[in-house]
Amino acid sequence: EPEVTQTPSHQVTQMGQEVILRCVPISNHLYFYWYRQILGQKVEFLVSFYNNEISEKSEIFDDQFSVERPDGSNFTLKIRSTKLEDSAMYFCASKQGSGNTIYFGEGSWLTVV
Amino acid sequence: SQQGEEDPQALSIQEGENATMNCSYKTSINNLQWYRQNSGRGLVHLILIRSNEREKHSGRLRVTLDTSKKSSSLLITASRAADTASYFCATDDSGYSTLTFGKGTMLLVSP
Numbered sequence: 001e002p003e004v005t006q007t008p009s010h011q012v013t014q015m016g017q018e019v020i021l022r023c024v025p026i027s028n029h030l031y032f033y034w035y036r037q038i039l040g041q042k043v044e045f046l047v048s049f050y051n052n053e054i055s056e057k058s059e060i061f062d063d064q065f066s067v068e069r070p071d072g073s074n075f076t077l078k079i080r081s082t083k084l085e086d087s088a089m090y091f092c093a094s095k096q097g098s099g100n101t102i103y104f105g106e107g108s109w110l111t112v113v
Numbered sequence: 114s115q116q117g118e119e120d121p122q123a124l125s126i127q128e129g130e131n132a133t134m135n136c137s138y139k140t141s142i143n144n145l146q147w148y149r150q151n152s153g154r155g156l157v158h159l160i161l162i163r164s165n166e167r168e169k170h171s172g173r174l175r176v177t178l179d180t181s182k183k184s185s186s187l188l189i190t191a192s193r194a195a196d197t198a199s200y201f202c203a204t205d206d207s208g209y210s211t212l213t214f215g216k217g218t219m220l221l222v223s224p
Contacts, residue, residue, distance in 0.1 A: 035212075043156065043201065043214040056211050091156060099143060099163070099205075102212060106155035 002026045004105035006092050012111045013082055021077045021108045023092030032075045033093040033102065034067065036060070043091065049075065082112045119202055119215040127223055132189040134218040136202030137182075143205045145178060145185050146212065149198045156201070159187070192222045 005024045013019050025032050034046040047057040047067055054067065066078045075094075079086055089107040119136050126132055136145070147159040162169045162178045162185065169176045175188040189196055199219050203212040 033211075035214075042216050043203075043212075045211050045213070048211055089153075093156075101146065101158050101161050102205075103158060104148070104156040109153075 004092055004094055004103050006090075006105035006108050008108055009106065010109040010111070012113060015084060015112055016081050019079045019082055019086075019110060021079075021090050021092075021110070023075045023077070023105060024073050025075055025092065025094030026096075026103060027073070029094035029096050029103075031055075031095045031097070031102075032067075032069070033091075034077045035091040035093060035104075036088040037091065037107075038085075038088045046077070046090075079110075082110075084112050086110060087112045119200070119218045121218060122216065123219045123221070125221045125223065126192055128192060128194055130192055130222075132192050132196070132220055132222070134187045134200050134202075134220070136185045136187070136215060138185075138202075138204045138213075139183065140206055141180075145176075146203045146205065147174075147176060147185075147187050148201045148203060148214075150201065150217070151198045159200075189220075192220075194222050194224045196220060197222045 007022045032049040035043050037043045045058050047061045048055045049067055064080045068076050089109050091104050091107045093102045093104045095102045142164055144161055144163045146161045148156040150156050160171050160176050162176050173190045178185045199217040201214050201217040203214045205212055
């Protein structure tokens with residue numbers, strides 16, 4: 001079964017450093033997402049991406065965050081200057097079309113020290 | 114924004130028993146999805162139920178949706194130890210499917 005793949009599975013970074021989390025969505029999907037889950041808390045929406053542009057973003061997704069689809073397969077989340085509170089599991093997700101199931105990757109654990 | 118909120122927060126049962134989890138939300142939705150998460154792992158999609166559907170089955174899973182009460186339930190029949198996980202409902206109320214997750218129900222199935 002096709003799946004969303006994410007790399008790295010775990011990254012430790014120092015506060016203030018830039019981090020790029022990578023995702024390969026399912027190949028025929030058109031909608032892409034990033035969510036995050038701080039340890040012990042809810043899964044929170046960050047951003048959705050469709051037709052090569054951001055379609056929605058949450059309050060969490062401030063100027064420190066950016067997303068990019070540099071080629072036909074990858075979808076990246078960049079955090080420019082990480083803060084301690086950015087420590088979380090970041091999930092990439094994708095879906096084929098409107099109203100369809102959203103499929104999540106296994107996540108990337110980000111630890112900011 | 115509206116939220117899916119599950120109850121109970123935690124549920125402990127024996128293998129073979131049924132487990133029922135409930136989800137409530139606040140505004141109209143396009144669909145509602147249930148996910149499972151094993152500790153520290155990704156979100157596994159279980160089932161999607163659309164706003165015009167009332168019940169859906171998938172293997173040992175049965176999901177109901179009552180849009181008049183803004184609630185859904187997930188029933189796992191004949192539970193197994195491998196069903197131990199957190200279960201989340203997520204509501205889709207936007208055209209781009211920005212899912213809003215609840216806090217989840219932690220299910221523990223003891224052998």
